[in-house]
Amino acid sequence: MLQVPIPEPLRIVEPKEEVTKKMHAEKDYAPIWLQLYESIIKYGKVTIATEYPCMIEGRYVMNPSPIPKFDNPKLHNSECLYLFGAGREKKIYAIPPHTNVESLAFEDIPFEPENFAGKKCRLCGSTNTYLDEIFDSATGERYYQCSDTSYCKEVRSR
Amino acid sequence: MNTAEKPVLQVSNLTVRYGEGCPDCQSSLEKNRCTKCGTVWASNDVSIEVYPGEVLGIVGESGSGKSTLMQSLYFDLEPTSGRAVLSGYKNGQVNIWEASSAEKRGIKNKIMGMVYQNPVRGLRMDYSAASNIAEKIIAAGSRNAGEMTERAMELLEAVEILTSRMSEAPKNFSGGMQQRVQISKALANNPSILLLDEVTTGLDLSVQARVLDLIRKIKTKYGISILLVSHDLAVIRMLADRTVVMLDGKIIESGLTDQILEDPQHAYTQQLVHSLL
Numbered sequence: 001m002l003q004v005p006i007p008e009p010l011r012i013v014e015p016k017e018e019v020t021k022k023m024h025a026e027k028d029y030a031p032i033w034l035q036l037y038e039s040i041i042k043y044g045k046v047t048i049a050t051e052y053p054c055m056i057e058g059r060y061v062m063n064p065s066p067i068p069k070f071d072n073p074k075l076h077n078s079e080c081l082y083l084f085g086a087g088r089e090k091k092i093y094a095i096p097p098h099t100n101v102e103s104l105a106f107e108d109i110p111f112e113p114e115n116f117a118g119k120k121c122r123l124c125g126s127t128n129t130y131l132d133e134i135f136d137s138a139t140g141e142r143y144y145q146c147s148d149t150s151y152c153k154e155v156r157s158r
Numbered sequence: 159m160n161t162a163e164k165p166v167l168q169v170s171n172l173t174v175r176y177g178e179g180c181p182d183c184q185s186s187l188e189k190n191r192c193t194k195c196g197t198v199w200a201s202n203d204v205s206i207e208v209y210p211g212e213v214l215g216i217v218g219e220s221g222s223g224k225s226t227l228m229q230s231l232y233f234d235l236e237p238t239s240g241r242a243v244l245s246g247y248k249n250g251q252v253n254i255w256e257a258s259s260a261e262k263r264g265i266k267n268k269i270m271g272m273v274y275q276n277p278v279r280g281l282r283m284d285y286s287a288a289s290n291i292a293e294k295i296i297a298a299g300s301r302n303a304g305e306m307t308e309r310a311m312e313l314l315e316a317v318e319i320l321t322s323r324m325s326e327a328p329k330n331f332s333g334g335m336q337q338r339v340q341i342s343k344a345l346a347n348n349p350s351i352l353l354l355d356e357v358t359t360g361l362d363l364s365v366q367a368r369v370l371d372l373i374r375k376i377k378t379k380y381g382i383s384i385l386l387v388s389h390d391l392a393v394i395r396m397l398a399d400r401t402v403v404m405l406d407g408k409i410i411e412s413g414l415t416d417q418i419l420e421d422p423q424h425a426y427t428q429q430l431v432h433s434l435l
Contacts (some may be wrong), residue, residue, distance in 0.1 A: 026260045030297040106302060
């Protein structure tokens with residue numbers, strides 16, 4: 001179960017709820033794709049780190065916030081039910097188990113999650129989690145540790 | 159222009175009115191407003207045809223109904239009644255004003271291109287010039303970023319904007335450049351008709367000349383049909399094959415541009431032409 005600050009993936013491109021509802025109904029996701037394209041034009045790659053939009057069962061675009069795009073592939077065909085809640089907007093949405101979840105990507109520029117090859121959590125040693133980079137200004141050293149602190153704790157307690 | 163061919167666009171009896179109307183409206187109009195019920199007839203039974211490769215000019219003073227026609231065609235406002243068909247949409251058999259909103263979006267993105275007088279209406283000022291063009295291509299269904307960039311470069315070159323500036327936002331461009339980005343955006347999906355609404359108004363003379371020259375080149379290069387609205391007869395003279403003159407929401411005269419300008423029949427057209435000369 002995840003708490004989501006902005007559940008509407010189209011909010012960034014359209015402020016009106018009535019319009020976003022219509023856009024979902026008509027599968028009008030061009031503005032979301034445009035966001036990705038603009039990032040490619042400006043920075044040469046898609047720089048969205050969190051709230052990376054996903055296409056669910058080839059029909060609806062969803063905001064998987066707050067998870068980093070590193071974890072987007074874990075939503076695909078998952079064994080568990082994912083619940084996303086936005087208290088302020090009184091909205092709950094879900095990804096049922098075994099659902100097709102595809103991070104949006106252009107045909108010629110594949111989806112690219114963060115790459116932590118060769119790095120591991122300094123606390124639990126995990127190599128399969130999203131790692132926060134911590135810079136120690138006193139020593140000048142860079143550390144990596146799990147962003148998901150409860151998972152990190154669980155691994156350490158095993 | 160070939161009037162023997164099927165029109166690219168055919169508008170029949172377009173009426174846009176603001177107000178309920180009354181039985182005496184048509185006989186009680188003062189300019190385009192009914193003196194009895196106050197209804198304004200922004201467009202009053204307007205019919206036009208645009209043929210393949212033709213530039214049809216619409217000329218008239220402010221409030222004559224030129225922009226109402228354009229806005230109706232681009233679904234920016236809903237007509238009260240009328241029919242418009244495009245040869246590129248369901249073989250010209252279906253009234254575009256009765257299309258679903260998704261179909262209308264498809265028409266706007268694939269069949270028609272629009273250039274507004276004010277670039278703020280036609281462009282995303284904070285997005286790059288390339289993205290402005292790509293927006294249309296994405297909306298038409300493409301998901302290939304490389305192809306979009308290639309097309310954006312090709313179109314920016316065609317409108318004489320340096321491709322090295324394609325990642326810059328139009329808000330940093332001059333008025334003339336913004337108009338040229340709008341034109342390139344309108345051409346993104348090779349539409350069959352381009353709607354140009356007062357595209358040179360507000361630009362200084364040298365920039366106007368450049369934009370007009372560009373439109374002429376585009377017409378030659380792409381063989382595209384153009385519906386050109388302007389209050390400026392010099393613009394119409396330079397670009398339009400045929401011209402329609404509007405006054406108070408109605409068409410009062412139409413014909414070949416040379417004919418309209420050299421031998422105007424209606425008193426208003428005569429006044430308009432003489433004020434130019």
